[in-house]
Amino acid sequence: MDQKTFINTLRSWQNGSISRRDFLGRTGLGVAAAVVASQMPGLLASSAYAAEKGSMGDRLALATWPNYHSQQNLDAFATATGARVSMSVFGSNEEMLAKLQAGGSGWDVLVPTNYTISTYVKLGLIEPLDLSRIPNFDPKAFQQRFMAQGTVDGKVYAVPKNWGTTGMVYDSAQLKARPTSWKEFWELAKGEADGRVIVHDYQLTAIGNALKACGYSFNSLDTKELAEAEKLLIEVKPHLFAINSDIQPSMRSGDAWLAMSWTGDALQLQRDTPSMHYALGKEGGEIWSDFFAIPKSSEHKDAAYAFINYLLDPQHNKLEVLAHGYPSGDSRVDALLPQKLLDDPIMYPAAEQLSPLEFGAAATLTSPLRAELMARFKAA
Incomplete structure (x- = not known):
């Protein structure tokens, strides 16, 4: 042929x-x-x-x-x-x-x-x-x-x-607390993990997880709810180590102890450093x-x-x-x-942990309210 x-x-x-x-x-x-x-x-x-x-x-x-x-x-x-x-x-x-x-x-x-x-x-x-x-x-x-x-x-x-999911990864060798909620995540940023926390450089998750800590939908476009989330973000901003979606270098070096994380980042970190742990916010958050x-x-x-x-x-x-x-x-x-x-809980969380999670909503991508909020947060 x-x-x-x-x-x-x-x-x-x-x-x-x-x-x-x-x-x-x-x-x-x-x-x-x-x-x-x-x-x-x-x-x-x-x-x-x-x-x-x-x-x-x-x-x-x-x-x-x-x-x-x-x-x-x-x-x-x-x-x-x-x-x-x-x-x-x-x-x-x-x-x-x-x-x-x-x-x-x-x-x-x-x-x-x-x-x-x-x-x-x-x-x-x-x-x-x-x-x-x-x-x-x-x-x-x-x-x-x-x-x-x-x-x-x-x-x-x-x-x-x-x-995958969007949760939080933390180093138990550095951090005494074991966060299980987004409210605890933001509190730790101002407390025990002051100066050691990374927030995604990504409005969907940064704003979404602040909204969850305030008791609202991950995808909210409500002006009052966004204002409350912004207040939390601005309050926490001086205490952060970085706003960066590529969390692994700083978590591996020990410069950061707690970070917003996607499934794979957490699993890769834990493979090399067993003291790294992954948690989903019990209030909910993102599945994608x-x-x-x-x-x-x-x-x-x-x-x-x-x-x-x-x-x-x-x-x-x-x-x-x-x-x-x-x-x-x-x-x-x-x-x-x-x-x-297949049995790894980072890759495949239990059904009860997945049930409160939300897929991102299309309107959040082009929302001027959320875009402007994120810009103010980063500039603060």
């Missing part, structure tokens, strides 16, 4: 017009697969990408979050496709949105959070996905709550990457899901589709989860993970 015929056969398999068995039989890969599949589970996918190597350019620009990818996967993708991944790391969805709206981002793949996708669609910044080019995405493998917001007006604009999306301005769409499809392969996605500690939401990936990880 010549290269052109191979690529055409590959495309037929990817768009579903022939089965995987037919693809393996026609290309002659079936016999080899039977011998090595158990030892090299990613081989066929790598071979398929290699067949198109050079057709998708030499780079892929990714906009994502801190400490959120397996370097092993990024390196393997570059080897398989010839497209080296360059990352732009952000600490908030507001920052991502502003950069994309400004134009010239150069991004090929974006990792937005659930509540932002409808805004990206409304502003015409992302395009509907051609799911035939992402055969590794199986919607039946995901809970609806972790994928629903990727679909707008019946069109799929984004597919799930990971889900992140997605893969392709900006309309992407200059390397072939590479973008190949990258998303590569990472959604369950074997590759397993490596992602093992590296960053965020649950994938994909039942096929869960079946590959060690039981110890």
Whole structure:
């Protein structure tokens, strides 16, 4: 089989017009697969990408979050496709949105959070996905709550990457208190942990968790409730170590003892330092899901589709989860993970802890009230 015929056969398999068995039989890969599949589970996918190597350019620009990818996967993708991944790391969805709206981002793949996708669609910044080019995405493998917001007006604009929670991480070797609520978090910032606390540089969580301490919804846009949250934030500001979404360096160095944290940051910290602990606010807080999306301005769409499809392969996605500690939401990936990880309460909190948590609301992303509040907090 010549290269052109191979690529055409590959495309037929990817768009579903022939089965995987037919693809393996026609290309002659079936016999080899039977011998090595158990030892090299990613081989066929790598071979398929290699067949198109050079057709998708030499780079892929990714906009994502801190400490959120397996370097092993990024390196393997570059080897398989010839497209080296360059990352732009952000600490908030507001920052991502502003950069994309400004134009010239150069991004090929974006990792937005659930509540932002409808805004990206409304502003015409992302395009509907051609799911035939992402055969590794199986919607039946995901809970609806972790994928629903990727679909707008019946069109799929984004597919799930990971889900998680937003809580607090603290170092018990430094901190005597064991916080279990957002009210305690802010009190500790003014007390025992004075000068040692990090708050996310992200209005959704910084303001949301102040609102929770005041007894209100994480997503509130009520002017009186926001004013009360702002009073708390301004009061605490002089006592903070930093306002920064990338918490790990300061927590690892011991400069910070307590920080707002996402699931994976807490798990990564605890792996290396057992005195690090994670807690969800008993008043509630945030549960979220992140997605893969392709900006309309992407200059390397072939590479973008190949990258998303590569990472959604369950074997590759397993490596992602093992590296960053965020649950994938994909039942096929869960079946590959060690039981110890599936039982980890950081990754998979008990149902009673999850029940009071809220998904972010779309209106918070573009709310001038919340944007101005965050600006005043940072400037105080």
